[in-house]
Amino acid sequence: MLTAVLLGFVAAALAPILTPTLGSSVGWAFALVPAALTAWFATHLPEIAAGGVLSSSVTWVPQLGIEAAFRLDGLSLTFALMISGIGTAVVIYAGGYLRGDRQLPRFYLLLFAFMAAMLGVVLSDDLITLFVFWELTSLTSYFLIGYKHELRSSRDGALQGLLITGSGGLAMLGGFLLLGNEVGTFRISEMLADPAALTASPIYLPALILIALGAFTKSAQFPFHVWLPNAMAAPTPVSSYLHSATMVKAGVYLLARLAPGLGGTPAWFWLLTVVGTLTVLAAAGLALLQRDAKRLLAYSTLIALGALVVLIGVGGTYGAKAMVVFMVAHALYKAPLFMVAGNIDHEAGSRDVTELKGLGRVMPVSWTIALLAGVSAAGLPPMLGFVAKEVAYETLLPHVWALAALIAASAVMVVIVFLVVWRPFAGREVTAPKSPHEAPLSMWLGPVVLAALGIGFGFAPDVLAQGLLVPAASAILGADASFYLALWHGVNTALILSIATVTIGVVLTIAWGPLHRFLVARLGGVRFGPAGAYQGFLDGLVRVATWQTRVLQSDDLQRHLTTIIGFAVALAAGTAFVRGGLALDLPAVSGTLYEFLILILIVVAALATVTAHTRLRAITSLGVVGFGIALVFTMFSAPDLAVTQFLVETLMVIVVALVLMRLPSTLLRGSADRSVRSAAAPIAVLGGVLLTVLLLAVLSVPLDQTIPAFYDAASYPEANGRNIVNVILVDFRALDTLGEITVLAVAATGAFALLRRIGARKEPEVAYTAPRGSEDDDDGNDEPREGKGSEA
Amino acid sequence: MNSLILRTTTRLLIGVLLLFSVFLLLRGHDLPGGGFIGGLVGAAAIALYAIAYGYEHAFALLRIRPRALIGVGLSLAVLAGILAAFAGEPMLTGLWWIREVGPWTVKLSTPLLFDVGVYLVVIGVVLRMLFSLEEH
Numbered sequence: 001m002l003t004a005v006l007l008g009f010v011a012a013a014l015a016p017i018l019t020p021t022l023g024s025s026v027g028w029a030f031a032l033v034p035a036a037l038t039a040w041f042a043t044h045l046p047e048i049a050a051g052g053v054l055s056s057s058v059t060w061v062p063q064l065g066i067e068a069a070f071r072l073d074g075l076s077l078t079f080a081l082m083i084s085g086i087g088t089a090v091v092i093y094a095g096g097y098l099r100g101d102r103q104l105p106r107f108y109l110l111l112f113a114f115m116a117a118m119l120g121v122v123l124s125d126d127l128i129t130l131f132v133f134w135e136l137t138s139l140t141s142y143f144l145i146g147y148k149h150e151l152r153s154s155r156d157g158a159l160q161g162l163l164i165t166g167s168g169g170l171a172m173l174g175g176f177l178l179l180g181n182e183v184g185t186f187r188i189s190e191m192l193a194d195p196a197a198l199t200a201s202p203i204y205l206p207a208l209i210l211i212a213l214g215a216f217t218k219s220a221q222f223p224f225h226v227w228l229p230n231a232m233a234a235p236t237p238v239s240s241y242l243h244s245a246t247m248v249k250a251g252v253y254l255l256a257r258l259a260p261g262l263g264g265t266p267a268w269f270w271l272l273t274v275v276g277t278l279t280v281l282a283a284a285g286l287a288l289l290q291r292d293a294k295r296l297l298a299y300s301t302l303i304a305l306g307a308l309v310v311l312i313g314v315g316g317t318y319g320a321k322a323m324v325v326f327m328v329a330h331a332l333y334k335a336p337l338f339m340v341a342g343n344i345d346h347e348a349g350s351r352d353v354t355e356l357k358g359l360g361r362v363m364p365v366s367w368t369i370a371l372l373a374g375v376s377a378a379g380l381p382p383m384l385g386f387v388a389k390e391v392a393y394e395t396l397l398p399h400v401w402a403l404a405a406l407i408a409a410s411a412v413m414v415v416i417v418f419l420v421v422w423r424p425f426a427g428r429e430v431t432a433p434k435s436p437h438e439a440p441l442s443m444w445l446g447p448v449v450l451a452a453l454g455i456g457f458g459f460a461p462d463v464l465a466q467g468l469l470v471p472a473a474s475a476i477l478g479a480d481a482s483f484y485l486a487l488w489h490g491v492n493t494a495l496i497l498s499i500a501t502v503t504i505g506v507v508l509t510i511a512w513g514p515l516h517r518f519l520v521a522r523l524g525g526v527r528f529g530p531a532g533a534y535q536g537f538l539d540g541l542v543r544v545a546t547w548q549t550r551v552l553q554s555d556d557l558q559r560h561l562t563t564i565i566g567f568a569v570a571l572a573a574g575t576a577f578v579r580g581g582l583a584l585d586l587p588a589v590s591g592t593l594y595e596f597l598i599l600i601l602i603v604v605a606a607l608a609t610v611t612a613h614t615r616l617r618a619i620t621s622l623g624v625v626g627f628g629i630a631l632v633f634t635m636f637s638a639p640d641l642a643v644t645q646f647l648v649e650t651l652m653v654i655v656v657a658l659v660l661m662r663l664p665s666t667l668l669r670g671s672a673d674r675s676v677r678s679a680a681a682p683i684a685v686l687g688g689v690l691l692t693v694l695l696l697a698v699l700s701v702p703l704d705q706t707i708p709a710f711y712d713a714a715s716y717p718e719a720n721g722r723n724i725v726n727v728i729l730v731d732f733r734a735l736d737t738l739g740e741i742t743v744l745a746v747a748a749t750g751a752f753a754l755l756r757r758i759g760a761r762k763e764p765e766v767a768y769t770a771p772r773g774s775e776d777d778d779d780g781n782d783e784p785r786e787g788k789g790s791e792a
Numbered sequence: 793m794n795s796l797i798l799r800t801t802t803r804l805l806i807g808v809l810l811l812f813s814v815f816l817l818l819r820g821h822d823l824p825g826g827g828f829i830g831g832l833v834g835a836a837a838i839a840l841y842a843i844a845y846g847y848e849h850a851f852a853l854l855r856i857r858p859r860a861l862i863g864v865g866l867s868l869a870v871l872a873g874i875l876a877a878f879a880g881e882p883m884l885t886g887l888w889w890i891r892e893v894g895p896w897t898v899k900l901s902t903p904l905l906f907d908v909g910v911y912l913v914v915i916g917v918v919l920r921m922l923f924s925l926e927e928h
Contacts, residue, residue, distance in 0.1 A: 002877070013867075059882045068877065639824040647832035651918060654839045658925040720888055720899065721821035729826060730903040730910070734884045737906070738869055741913040745862045748917040752859075755924040 001056050001070035001123050004037060008116025015112055016105035027095015027442050030108060034087035034115065041080045048077050048471050055125060071125035071189055074471025078324060079122035079253055082331050086245045087115050089446025093339055094237035096442035097346060114140035118246050122253055127176040127186045137247050138165045144242060145234040157230035164227045165217050172214020178207040192261040192478060199265050208262055212271055219251025219305045222278040223530035228302060232294040236342025239294060244301045244334040252308045256323065260478025263315050272313025277405045279306030284409040289519055293341040293351040293420050300416045303409045304330045307392060310402050314395055320473035321483050322395040329388035332454040333376040336447035337420060340370040343439040344424055348432035353419045360425035362436050365444045367425040372451040374421030378414045382487055383458040393494040407501050414505025415512055461485035562680050565687040572690055582693065585700035595635065602628035619656045623649055640725040802844040809837035817911050827907035831914025839922055847926040858920035865912030872906035
């Protein structure tokens with residue numbers, strides 16, 4: 001399974017290299033990867049259906065009990081098949097949709113990285129491994145939403161998604177750690193084996209809330225739903241893959257995965273059902289304000305996500321069964337619907353459903369797909385969507401309030417389906433911004449297969465149930481579930497409710513025009529609570545950041561350094577004072593003549609530096625200080641340190657020489673703020689004194705010899721190296737080094753960006769303003785709102 | 793900078809300097825040296841070339857953008873860490889391949905690969921900053 005996950009990452013690494021050579025067949029060629037994964041997962045179907053489980057693990061951080069552990073059961077397999085199967089369709093689709101796009105290599109890199117990370121999430125059997133993959137999906141999602149990065153709406157949507165899912169992810173990590181500490185393992189399967197220990201523990205409620213925050217943000221539950229509609233700024237293949245079929249279901253997956261351990265309590269029931277119901281209602285209401293096909297579909301995804309959370313909250317055999325059926329049905333109809341919306345956008349030049357008419361005449365294949373998927377989405381027979389909705393209704397019969405919300409939302413789904421699959425296609429005359437024609441094969445093959453599966457499984461739902469869904473429901477239940485699915489259940493309460501739903505839906509559809517105009521007129525400009533709160537938070541954050549930057553990190557270098565050194569002195573001296581002072585045990589002064597000479601050289605050079613009147617002299621004197629220190633290292637047999645110091649000093653000279661060429665040669669003594677200047681000298685002296693005292697205090701304590709002795713003894717036998725410094729760097733503490741070179745890389749990027757800005761600073765400086773989210777803007781389609789990009 | 797002496801010296805030195813930087817990198821595990829120091833020497837060599845001939849020529853000499861060097865270096869370091877997983881060891885565990893080839897002992901290892909990563913990142917970082925200073 002590790003290989004399956006890594007295959008995606010390898011594909012991601014190779015994608016940018018291969019994309020240009022493959023030319024226009026890139027989508028077809030790349031689709032082989034997810035297709036192979038699908039086939040590999042499919043071979044495990046019989047085993048899983050028989051109740052088997054696959055697991056494998058690799059030690060990762062044994063000291064912390066973290067393993068890269070993977071486990072394939074019914075639930076994981078269901079998700080894995082959705083990820084790789086829909087992934088195949090999406091990769092082919094993207095080849096057509098983004099044909100000739102300059103950034104295609106980057107797109108495939110991100111898409112494959114996402115696919116691998118998402119597979120990692122659903123296959124992980126270790127909470128920490130799961131968390132790492134989880135964050136990777138958030139990151140790849142960020143880059144994919146922001147794919148059209150020259151548009152402000154894309155950048156804002158990407159940032160919003162990352163901030164919301166990222167903060168949720170942090171809360172979730174907290175919950176994981178609580179659970180792990182309580183149970184003593186991060187292995188999910190071991191943790192779930194003893195649910196009573198979890199639910200009875202005092203950390204149960206905090207852990208549940210923290211983990212739920214992670215799941216709710218990821219699956220865009222109320223009030224965190226705001227990011228999902230704005231994520232529609234992403235190219236359509238991304239929307240259909242990440243933001244409807246897979247990533248947004250990660251939260252649902254997590255709740256389902258942990259249900260056997262954390263579920264079944266009143267807290268679990270109320271938390272999930274109430275939040276899910278609120279999501280369903282908010283999404284249904286807001287959907288009526290939309291005209292953009294993709295945003296309409298985004299709100300319908302929210303309805304589905306809310307319903308899934310409610311069903312997990314209800315739990316039991318019914319809840320588990322309804323949840324898995326609903327989820328698969330949703331994936332099979334929503335991905336094709338998004339792709340059709342993409343086809344409309346691509347071929348007709350608009351996604352505003354009121355601007356388009358008669359497309360069915362020129363795009364018959366897309367229309368057929370839209371109708372097939374749409375009928376399933378509306379919950380009409382003979383589709384899988386119908387079966388799913390019936391089962392969901394049956395499950396919710398004892399909880400009337402949740403049922404009522406779902407019925408209302410399903411009626412709105414009928415409206416959404418009408419607006420997306422009927423209104424733009426029907427009619428005799430073609431009305432569109434550009435002259436439309438049918439999309440190429442690559443853009444309809446995938447959705448055709450998915451929509452066909454929706455109808456096929458609609459006629460034979462039990463094939464799907466026995467092959468995949470029963471084991472999946474068992475995993476959610478934590479016990480063996482057994483059930484049968486049928487298209488026709490006879491006349492029962494659920495069927496009557498379905499008929500009622502469709503009737504309400506039809507009425508709403510007929511009344512949509514005036515209703516939509518009325519709602520937009522009344523509510524169009526209003527920022528709803530969560531969106532407004534997000535904006536307010538972001539504005540506040542930027543204000544605080546601006547304020548503290550102005551106060552603490554001013555452009556004036558002298559003031560900046562004064563702040564840093566002043567704080568360091570105050571904190572260190574304060575700590576020393578509170579802890580009762582430092583013990584100084586000064587050794588007798590001794591040394592060779594050379595050592596004293598070098599010492600004098602360093603002191604003189606340091607004095608010359610601070611009294612210098614020109615930059616050149618200051619820099620040269622400082623260089624002498626550096627070389628003096630390097631000499632000291634040499635004398636005390638630290639050749640690695642000395643060489644490094646020499647080299648850094650040399651490179652410093654080059655850097656400074658380059659900078660000096662563009663600066664006036666004098667130090668501009670008079671220009672700095674007087675109060676800062678007068679404070680700078682004492683603070684600098686204090687800083688020097690403090691450092692000296694601290695070093696002397698460190699030397700007063702006898703050096704702990706166990707660590708050097710360990711490295712001395714272990715270096716050659718364990719790491720085949722005699723240079724302890726380097727062995728520590730690349731072997732014993734390689735993780736630290738990995739962190740350091742990452743920081744170096746980031747610093748270089750930051751310096752590059754800053755230097756470019758200075759080079760390009762011609763336009764007047766504009767203070768940074770918080771990005772505007774575009775939640776519920778009544779214009780619906782906010783693509784053309786170009787941001788004034790500040791990139792040079 | 794248009795100085796004949798500097799240019800001639802640089803042309804003579806550059807090869808030796810680059811060779812020396814690789815030498816430092818390779819001997820680092822047993823003797824003073826290593827990826828970080830080797831990388832600094834390599835970067836200094838190319839910086840010297842950039843001062844003598846202008847950064848466009850240094851760019852041509854390098855043939856690869858510093859930014860790409862950083863990426864390649866980081867990837868190699870991560871790869872060196874992940875390889876341990878295939879041997880069933882925790883991440884970043886050193887794997888060794890030591891053989892007698894003729895009169896020499898060849899020691900290849902994932903820590904060496906890691907060090908090569910560090911080497912490339914250091915060169916990339918230093919040059920990226922220097923070149924962006926040079927550009928305007």
